[in-house]
Amino acid sequence: MFKDIFRRTKYVTIQSAPAPKRTTAVGTRQEPKTVKKELPDGLWVKCPKCGEVLFIKDLEENARVCTTCFYHFRISGRARLALLADENSFEEWDSEILTLDPLEFPGYEEKLLEAQEKAGMIEGVLTGRAMIEGVPVVLAFNEANFMMGSMGSVVGEKIARAVERAIDLRLPVVIFSTSGGARMQEGILSLYQMAKTSAALGRLAANHLLYISVLTDPTFGGVTASYASLGDILIAEPNALIGFTGPRVIKQTMRQELPAGAQTAEFNQMHGLIDLIVERAQMRSTLARLLRYHQEGVQHGATV
Amino acid sequence: MAQLFEFEKPIIELERKIAELQKFSAEKDIDLSREVETLEKKVSLLKKEIYGNLEPWQKVQIARHPERPNFYDYAPLLFDDFIELKGDRLYADDQAIAGGMALFRGVPVTVVAQVKGKDTKENIKRNFGMPHPEGYRKALRLMDQAEKFGRPILTFIDTPGAACDLAAEERGQGEAIARCLLAMSGYHVPVISTVIGEGGSGGALALGVGNVILMLENSFYSVIAPESCASILWKDTSKAKEAAAALKFTAQDLLKLGVADEVIREPQGGAHYNSRQTADELSAVIAKYLVRLRTESPEALQEKRYQKLRAIGPFQEKSI
Ligand SMILES: [Zn+2]
Numbered sequence: 001m002f003k004d005i006f007r008r009t010k011y012v013t014i015q016s017a018p019a020p021k022r023t024t025a026v027g028t029r030q031e032p033k034t035v036k037k038e039l040p041d042g043l044w045v046k047c048p049k050c051g052e053v054l055f056i057k058d059l060e061e062n063a064r065v066c067t068t069c070f071y072h073f074r075i076s077g078r079a080r081l082a083l084l085a086d087e088n089s090f091e092e093w094d095s096e097i098l099t100l101d102p103l104e105f106p107g108y109e110e111k112l113l114e115a116q117e118k119a120g121m122i123e124g125v126l127t128g129r130a131m132i133e134g135v136p137v138v139l140a141f142n143e144a145n146f147m148m149g150s151m152g153s154v155v156g157e158k159i160a161r162a163v164e165r166a167i168d169l170r171l172p173v174v175i176f177s178t179s180g181g182a183r184m185q186e187g188i189l190s191l192y193q194m195a196k197t198s199a200a201l202g203r204l205a206a207n208h209l210l211y212i213s214v215l216t217d218p219t220f221g222g223v224t225a226s227y228a229s230l231g232d233i234l235i236a237e238p239n240a241l242i243g244f245t246g247p248r249v250i251k252q253t254m255r256q257e258l259p260a261g262a263q264t265a266e267f268n269q270m271h272g273l274i275d276l277i278v279e280r281a282q283m284r285s286t287l288a289r290l291l292r293y294h295q296e297g298v299q300h301g302a303t304v
Numbered sequence: 305m306a307q308l309f310e311f312e313k314p315i316i317e318l319e320r321k322i323a324e325l326q327k328f329s330a331e332k333d334i335d336l337s338r339e340v341e342t343l344e345k346k347v348s349l350l351k352k353e354i355y356g357n358l359e360p361w362q363k364v365q366i367a368r369h370p371e372r373p374n375f376y377d378y379a380p381l382l383f384d385d386f387i388e389l390k391g392d393r394l395y396a397d398d399q400a401i402a403g404g405m406a407l408f409r410g411v412p413v414t415v416v417a418q419v420k421g422k423d424t425k426e427n428i429k430r431n432f433g434m435p436h437p438e439g440y441r442k443a444l445r446l447m448d449q450a451e452k453f454g455r456p457i458l459t460f461i462d463t464p465g466a467a468c469d470l471a472a473e474e475r476g477q478g479e480a481i482a483r484c485l486l487a488m489s490g491y492h493v494p495v496i497s498t499v500i501g502e503g504g505s506g507g508a509l510a511l512g513v514g515n516v517i518l519m520l521e522n523s524f525y526s527v528i529a530p531e532s533c534a535s536i537l538w539k540d541t542s543k544a545k546e547a548a549a550a551l552k553f554t555a556q557d558l559l560k561l562g563v564a565d566e567v568i569r570e571p572q573g574g575a576h577y578n579s580r581q582t583a584d585e586l587s588a589v590i591a592k593y594l595v596r597l598r599t600e601s602p603e604a605l606q607e608k609r610y611q612k613l614r615a616i617g618p619f620q621e622k623s624i
Contacts, residue, residue, distance in 0.1 A: 096622035102561065103552045106537065153617030160614065182506070182527050184536065187551050188563050191527040192616040194506060195513045198482055199489030199613050206490065222527075224478030225466075225506040230486055244477035244506075245468035254469045263473060273476045 047071050049239065063280050072237050072280055074217055076119075077126040077141030080176055084284050085130035085139070092128040094161055099123055099154045101185075108185040111147060119145040123154040127162040129171065133288035135295060138166040140175040142223070149179035151223055152186040156193025159227060163200035163211075172210035172291055173201075177228040180246075181221020194226035201230045210294040212287065215242045215265070215274070233290060235276045236265035237283075242274075309365055311354060312573070318347045355572050358522070360548040360557075364530060366522040366574040367501045373579035375402055375417035375460050378500070381583035382590075383408055386415070391442060395475065398439030399430045400463070403446040408458065409591055411598075414450035416443045416511055417460035420501070433502075434467040437480035440510050444484050447491070454602075456494040456594060459511040464529065466507025481510040488513035489610060492602030496593055498568070498586065499523040499555070500575075515609045516593045517563060519555035520582070521570040525563075526553035563616060565593070 044055050050069035059066070063083055064073040081090060099122075101108050116122055124146030129138050140162050142149040159175065166173045182190040204211055213231030215224075217240035224244050236242060243263040250256055261267050268274045278286045292298065308316060322343045329336040358366070366372070379386045383406040391397040403416040420433030427433075435443075443459075450457045466477055488495060488511075497514030503525030512525075519525065533547035534540055558564035568589045571578040597605065 098620040098622050100618045100620060102618050103550070106550055154619045156617055157619055184528050184533060184551075186617070187527050187561075188525055188553060188558055189561060189617040191505065191509050191525075192563060192613065194482075194509060195485050195489060196613045196616065198485035199513075199610055202486045202490045203610075205486075222506050225481035225510075226485055227482070229476070229479040229482040243473050244466065244481070245473065250468060250470060250473070256470055258470060262470065271474045271476070273479060 045073075065280050070238065070279065072217065072239055074144050074178070075280075076145060077143045077176070080141055081126065081130070081139065083280065084132055084287065086132065086134065089131040090128055090139075091130070092126065093165065094127060094158045095122070097123065097154050097157060099152060102153075102189055103185070103187050105185040105187070111185065115146045119143050121146060123158070124149055124151075125155045125158050127158045129165075129169070132174075132284060132291060135288060135291040136169075136171055137287075137291055138162050138169070138171050138173045140173070142176065142178045144178045144218075147180075147183065149177070149223070150181060150183035150190075151179060151193050151197075151226075152183035152190050153193060155183075156190075156196045159197045160200040163197070163204050166209060167204055167207050170207075170209065170296070172212070172294055173204060174212045174214065174287060174291075175227060175231075176214045176216055177219045177223050178216045179219055179221070179223035179228075181223055181225075191222065194222045197227040198230060201227055205232075210291070212290060214278075214283070215268075216240050218242070218246075220244065220246050233276070234274050235278050235283075235286070236268060236274045238265060238277055238279055240265045242268050307370060309362065311358075311362055315347060315350055315354060318343060318350060322347065351572055359545075360524070360551075360554050361530070361545040363522045363554050364502075364524055364544075364548055366576075367524050369574060369576050370422065371576045372501055373575050373582060374422065374462060375419050375500070377579050378460070378583050378586065379406070379415075381580055382406075382587050383415075384410075389446060392438040392445060394441055395438045396436075398436050398442060400433050400435040400467070401439035401443055403443055405455075406458075408594070409587070411456065411594065413456045413458050414446055415458050415460070416446055418463040418508070418511065420462055420464075431467055433463045434465055435463065435507060435510075436467045436472050437475040437477050440466075440477075440480035440484050443511060444480075444487055447484075447487060451487075451491045451493055454493055456496070456598070457488075457491065458590065459495070459497045459514065461497060461499040461503045461508045461511050461525070462501035463504050463507050464502055465504035466510070481506050484510040485513055489613060490606060491609075492606050494594060494597035494600070494605055495609065496590055496597070498590065499525050499564075500586075503553075504529060513609070513613070515597055515605060515612065516565045517558075518566050518568055518589060518593070519558060519564045520568050520575060520586070521555055522574050523555055524548075524553045525555075525558055526551050 044053050046053050047066040049071035052068040064075045124143045127140045140159055163173055211231050212233045213228050215228055215236045219228050219242045241263050247258055265277050322340055325336050325340050385407040388404040402419050406413055406415045418433050419430055421427030421430045447457055495514040496516045497512045498518040500520050501523055530544040530548040531541045534543040555567040559567055569585050571581045575582040
């Protein structure tokens with residue numbers, strides 16, 4: 001009903017990406033490579049944890065995990081999908097829902113266009129169904145490259161639809177979150193996407209279907225305070241920053257120094273807020289085990 | 305005397321002039337009643353013009369007025385009885401959220417509200433109305449009880465936001481809020497959420513998943529504080545006034561955006577000029593919706609609340 005009232009934004013043309021081939025994260029530590037410091041920019045990156053200089057090519061091949069200290073760099077939703085899903089099993093949903101600018105917010109259209117070009121998608125979440133080691137599952141991935149994974153009306157709608165379709169298909173849901181929170185540019189409408197997604201997950205739970213939430217670097221604000229915290233099982237990637245209020249805001253408004261390691265996945269687990277910390281290389285097999293134990297009507301060897 | 309705003313000064317100036325004239329007239333025994341009458345008409349027009357055309361930023365100031373009535377001011381005016389119930393049974397009793405059972409026009413209801421303090425001492429006790437996880441868990445416990453006993457839930461929103469310190473992080477602020485959202489969306493009892501002052505982000509939304517969302521005329525409800533928005537957009541917190549307009553967060557904006565169901569009238573100048581009158585308006589509008597909701601079946605209450613949430617936030621399907 002809002003279609004006619006609100007102005008539509010412009011869009012960049014995005015070629016639909018081919019179904020990803022499954023890649024594998026290398027789970028073993030490799031010998032550090034010796035690198036000369038004069039290497040040109042764009043070819044290498046310094047690990048923020050161990051300081052090792054890594055070739056980007058090597059980093060990409062290792063699913064963006066430091067080959068020396070296992071520091072987990074951020075990774076795109078599509079790359080995650082390629083690491084997780086069985087080859088050619090992914091069917092994308094709702095890729096054509098367009099964002100409006102309901103508040104006519106200063107600079108929003110430009111920001112959207114910029115994000116679309118940077119992330120190569122028209123909105124900040126990828127949803128669909130796939131198989132993980134042969135187990136069917138509904139998947140959603142926030143895209144950090146798209147306005148810091150912020151949740152506006154389209155992100156909320158796509159997640160709610162994915163969860164509702166999971167109920168219809170009687171499938172489990174796995175959501176990988178990475179987000180700065182609700183999207184400021186859509187104001188109160190973004191805020192209520194927190195309620196919308198939580199409501200859909202409430203229905204999934206009432207239908208006795210599994211929801212696994214995987215929190216990745218960084219997950220904050222309105223996403224932590226909605227779907228990311230509502231999993232039956234909460235998994236985090238190592239060293240991911242997770243919280244409600246961002247560290248900078250805590251420092252500024254509370255004039256409070258944060259202890260080393262505050263708001264990391266490990267900190268959250270210590271405080272009882274996370275079930276598991278799982279390395280990227282083990283994510284597919286861990287999810288597969290959990291999903292299989294929740295599969296309806298599946299036998300697991302001899303019965304007691 | 306209530307703290308005055310810059311934009312109210314012309315009114316006060318005129319009122320002072322009238323008082324002077326009246327005093328002069330009495331002292332010298334000169335009839336100035338016609339002059340006084342003219343000025344009184346002028347004041348009345350000026351009030352209508354100023355208070356009837358408040359800018360978003362002026363509404364923010366009124367919503368944050370230190371003497372704006374809080375939940376504890378309204379409770380004795382709205383309810384025939386209020387029994388405050390405390391604690392989350394897990395950690396503490398958070399003074400930034402009050403809750404309990406009340407009798408509203410003869411109907412037992414569960415009430416949950418955020419509460420700001422009126423002075424520094426009370427504000428420290430109530431953490432400036434910014435709840436910690438134990439506050440949201442207390443709210444959840446009381447609302448779950450309402451669902452169990454089939455009682456309607458009335459929530460009152462008045463917070464700058466959820467507590468944003470390390471303690472809140474350690475105790476799972478995000479999870480505490482998320483649980484409220486999920487639970488409220490699934491209740492089979494009527495839920496009426498009313499913004500009575502400041503509705504600050506996720507910390508406010510945690511009590512905002514109602515079948516009906518009401519807003520007092522000078523309240524606002526926003527995804528982000530205007531100061532923080534200005535800091536992000538223009539790297540300048542002094543541009544909060546511009547941010548307040550851009551965020552479209554007044555009661556009137558939310559009505560247009562399909563989030564609020566009705567805007568409740570306040571006395572001229574704001575609720576702090578007359579809390580009893582404000583309470584009467586609140587009571588009448590809440591009662592109107594409660595009567596309607598109580599005729600719905602439990603299933604319909606849940607389904608309609610779900611559909612209300614599903615409809616918030618416009619988008620466009622490319623194929624259409
Ligand atoms: Zn490293």
